[in-house]
C-alpha cells in the first residue's frame with residue numbers, strides 16, 4: 076500500500092522559542108483513518124499545519140504520497156491535503172456559504188460549471204443542501220462546523236486533516252459529524268484526526284498515535300487504549316466503556332478483546348454470556364477493593380489535575 | 385445573537401431590488417456625490433426629495449432608516465450651535481446665514497445617508513462585494529471590505545462574550561477609573577484575539593489555495609430595464625447641477 080503521509084524526525088520550535096514538536100515520525104497509508112491524541116498543548120495542531128506546508132521546517136521531513144513539500148509543489152500538495160481547522164469562524168471567511176465552499180475550487184482555476192457542481196456535492200455530503208445563500212453568522216455552531224467541512228471537501232482532497240472536529244458540539248451534531256467522517260473514510264479518503272474527544276476515537280480511527288511533543292505511543296486503537304498507565308501519565312482519559320470494563324475486571328471478569336464502544340460492549344457481553352451458559356460471573360475477591368481503589372484513585376487524580384489547570 | 389444588518393431587507397421585491405448591482409451602485413453613488421456637492425438650500429431640498437422617492441420605491445421600512453438616521457442627526461446638531469456664531473474682532477456676533485449653512489449640511493447629510501439604503505440595503509452583501517469587484521475596485525480593497533463585513537460579527541460575539549463574563553463577575557459600568565481601566569483591558573484582549581484570529585484565517589485561506597487574489601462568481605447581466613433605471617437616477621444627479629447652473633446664470 077502507498078504511504079499517503081510520511082513524516083520522519085520532524086522538529087518544530089515557534090519563533091518565540093516554544094518547543095512544540097520533537098522528533099515526530101509517522102506513516103499513514105492510503106485509505107487509513109488515524110487518530111492523533113494528546114493533551115492540550117501537546118503539539119497536535121502544530122503538527123497538522125506541517126501536513127500541507129502552512130508551517131515548514133524545510134528539511135524534507137514531511138512527504139505526501141512520496142513527495143517532499145516544496146514551494147514549487149505547494150499548490151499540488153494543498154489540492155491533495157485538505158485541513159479542516161478547529162474553529163469554523165477561521166474557516167468561513169466569505170459572505171455566504173456558497174462563496175466559501177467555492178473559494179477553494181475557484182483558486183484551483185476550475186470553470187464555473189465544475190465549481191458549482193463541486194459546491195453542490197460537498198454541501199450534500201455534509202447535509203447542508205439549500206444553505207448556499209446563508210451567511211456564516213446566521214448558522215448554528217454545528218452547521219458552521221459542517222460548512223467548514225464542505226469548504227475543504229469541494230477541493231476533493233485525497234487526504235483529510237481534521238483538527239478537533241467534535242469539540243463544542245452537542246451530542247446530536249457530534250454523532251452526525253462522526254458518521255460523516257466514517258463515510259468519508261469509506262469513500263476512500265485518507266483521514267487524520269487530532270482530538271482529545273477519546274470517546275470518538277474508536278468510531279473514527281483504526282490506528283492511534285499518542286503525541287506529547289513527541290510520539291509516546293502508537294498502535295491499533297485497542298492496543299493504545301489497553302495501555303492505561305501510559306495514557307494516564309500524560310493526562311489523557313480513556314473512553315467510558317474502557318473504564319467500565321476496567322471496573323468489571325476488578326470484579327473478576329476477565330476478557331481478551333477489550334471493547335472500545337457501546338456496540339462492541341454489547342456484542343462482547345452477549346457472546347460472553349452465551350458461552351458461559353446464560354450468565355456472567357462477577358464476584359468480590361481478595362484484590363477487588365485494592366484494585367478498585369487504585370482505579371478510582373487514578374480517575375480522581377486525573378480529574379483533579381484536569382480541573383486544576 | 386441579534387445583529388443590526390444593513391442588508392436586512394434584501395429579500396423585498398422592488399424595482400431597486402431587481403436592479404443590476406453594478407448599475408445600482410454607480411448610479412446611486414453618483415447621485416450621492418451630486419447632492420453632497422450642492423450649495424443652495426432649494427436644490428439640496430430637491431435632492432432630499434429624490435432620495436426619499438428612491439427610498440419609498442425600495443420599500444425599505446422608514447422606521448429602519450430613521451433608526452439609523454438618528455446618529456447622523458446627533459452628529460450634525462452641534463453645527464446649529466456653532467455655525468450661527470461668528471467671532472469678529474473679539475466680539476461674538478450672531479449670523480443668521482449660519483443657520484442656513486447648518487441646515488444645508490443637515491439636509492445633504494440626511495439625503496446621502498438615506499440614499500445608502502436603496503444602494504446597498506436592497507441586495508445581499510455578497511452581491512455588493514461582487515459588484516465592487518466587477519467595477520474594477522482594487523481587489524485588495526474588496527477583500528478588506530469582505531473580511532471586515534464577515535468578522536465584524538465575530539468581533540461583536542467576542543465582545544459580548546467578554547462583556548458577559550465581566551457582568552457575571554459583578555462588574556458595573558460607572559464613570560470611574562476602575563471602569564475605564566477594566567474596559568481598556570477587555571478591548572486590549574479583543575485586539576490580541578483578533579490578531580491571533582487573523583493568522584489562523586490566513587492559514588485557512590492559504591490551505592485552500594489562496595494566492596493573494598479573491599475571485600467569486602456572479603450572475604450579473606445588464607438588461608434594458610437596468611439601463612433605463614440607470615438613466616433616470618443619473619439624470620437626477622446631473623439635473624441637480626444643471627439646475628444649479630441655470631439658477632446661477634439667471635442671477636447674473
Ligand SMILES: Nc1ncnc2c1ncn2[C@@H]1O[C@H](COP(=O)(O)OP(=O)(O)O)[C@@H](O)[C@H]1O
Pocket residue numbers: 089090091093094095113114115116117118119120121122
Ligand atoms: N503561534 C504560536 N506561537 C507560539 N507558541 C505557540 C503558537 N501556537 C501554539 N504554540 C504553543 O505550542 C505548543 C503546542 O500547541 P498546539 O499545537 O496548539 O497544541 P494542541 O493542538 O495539541 O493543543 C503549546 O505549548 C502552545 O502554547
Ligand SMILES: [Mg+2]
Pocket residue numbers: 119120121161238239
Ligand atoms: Mg489544537
